[in-house]
Amino acid sequence: MPEKNVFMFSGKGGVGKTTCAGATALHFARNGLNTLVISTDPTPSLSDIFEAVDTQKPIKITDNLHLAELGTQEVKQMWDKKFGHEVYEVFSSLVSIEYDEFVDFITSILPGLQEEFMIDYIRELAISGTYERIVWDTAPLGQTMHLLNMPEMLSEHLKPAPKIYSRLKLGSLSKRPILKILEDWSEISAEDMEFLRTEVEFTMVTIAEALAVQQLEGVFFEFNAHGFKFSQLIINNVIKADDSEFLRTKSKQQHGYIDQIHTISSGMKTIEVPLFPYEIKGVQRIEEIGKAIFS
Ligand SMILES: Nc1ncnc2c1ncn2[C@@H]1O[C@H](COP(=O)(O)OP(=O)(O)O)[C@@H](O)[C@H]1O
Numbered sequence: 679m680p681e682k683n684v685f686m687f688s689g690k691g692g693v694g695k696t697t698c699a700g701a702t703a704l705h706f707a708r709n710g711l712n713t714l715v716i717s718t719d720p721t722p723s724l725s726d727i728f729e730a731v732d733t734q735k736p737i738k739i740t741d742n743l744h745l746a747e748l749g750t751q752e753v754k755q756m757w758d759k760k761f762g763h764e765v766y767e768v769f770s771s772l773v774s775i776e777y778d779e780f781v782d783f784i785t786s787i788l789p790g791l792q793e794e795f796m797i798d799y800i801r802e803l804a805i806s807g808t809y810e811r812i813v814w815d816t817a818p819l820g821q822t823m824h825l826l827n828m829p830e831m832l833s834e835h836l837k838p839a840p841k842i843y844s845r846l847k848l849g850s851l852s853k854r855p856i857l858k859i860l861e862d863w864s865e866i867s868a869e870d871m872e873f874l875r876t877e878v879e880f881t882m883v884t885i886a887e888a889l890a891v892q893q894l895e896g897v898f899f900e901f902n903a904h905g906f907k908f909s910q911l912i913i914n915n916v917i918k919a920d921d922s923e924f925l926r927t928k929s930k931q932q933h934g935y936i937d938q939i940h941t942i943s944s945g946m947k948t949i950e951v952p953l954f955p956y957e958i959k960g961v962q963r964i965e966e967i968g969k970a971i972f973s
């Protein structure tokens with residue numbers, strides 16, 4: 679199997695996805711690989727944890743490491759580049775709507791579209807060969823789930839589409855492009871799924887707490903159903919000290935959940951990352967996390 683060079687980090691909010699993604703990217707960069715760490719979280723914290731100041735885009739962190747945050751603005755630009763204006767022209771001939779408002783509307787009626795554009799962006803980046811490693815920090819799980827359902831949603835939407843669009847009072851010239859665009863969409867969506875399946879290494883980040891463990895089972899099931907597999911699981915914030923009653927109690931509780939995690943993830947590569955007594959900010963501390971992941 680060829681080595682994959684895109685690494686995606688998923689998990690519940692607050693479990694340490696960004697921290698682990700940052701640490702993984704830094705590890706690659708330290709090993710001489712030209713690396714991009716990119717976030718598709720609408721409320722990104724990547725530049726924050728690297729304490730990076732946005733002077734140019736992508737932001738240079740250190741040798742071999744660049745950072746990018748993909749926001750709504752960039753997604754709109756991508757939409758624009760692919761086929762935004764064509765669809766907009768048809769729509770705006772029917773209703774009076776501003777372009778920005780239209781993009782907000784269309785991305786809201788097709789949940790997952792925004793995410794679709796994000797994968798597409800990352801796929802194009804991967805194809806371009808600009809970086810040897812791309813580490814992808816995602817939004818909390820919901821986003822990833824939308825992604826997986828996108829192709830089915832598009833094909834559902836496409837079924838009645840010819841009937842609906844043929845009823846629109848438009849010249850035949852405007853009708854065809856809409857259908858063509860929807861078909862193109864399906865095609866891109868299929869290509870993106872193929873990209874996820876063949877080129878992306880999935881890492882799940884979790885913590886040893888009830889809610890996180892409960893969610894894990896559902897996520898593995900859902901991923902499996904779509905033909906995806908996580909290649910590794912990081913259990914973050916594991917207490918490694920036992921020099922107080924408080925820590926012993928807390929650690930014992932964690933171990934109950936860690937056992938459950940092992941049962942759920944049977945056979946998957948599992949890595950424990952210790953809970954540090956301080957926040958993980960700045961290159962040096964991020965590197966500590968990397969040591970725990972790659973030890
Ligand atoms: N192993 C750890 N030890 C101590 N603090 C951690 C650890 N991992 C993450 N943190 C802290 O937890 C908070 C949330 O982490 P973050 O990576 O932003 O989570 P997510 O991206 O999953 O929302 C941050 O303040 C981070 O510094």
Ligand SMILES: [Mg+2]
Pocket residue numbers: 695696697719723815816
């Ligand atoms: Mg995050």
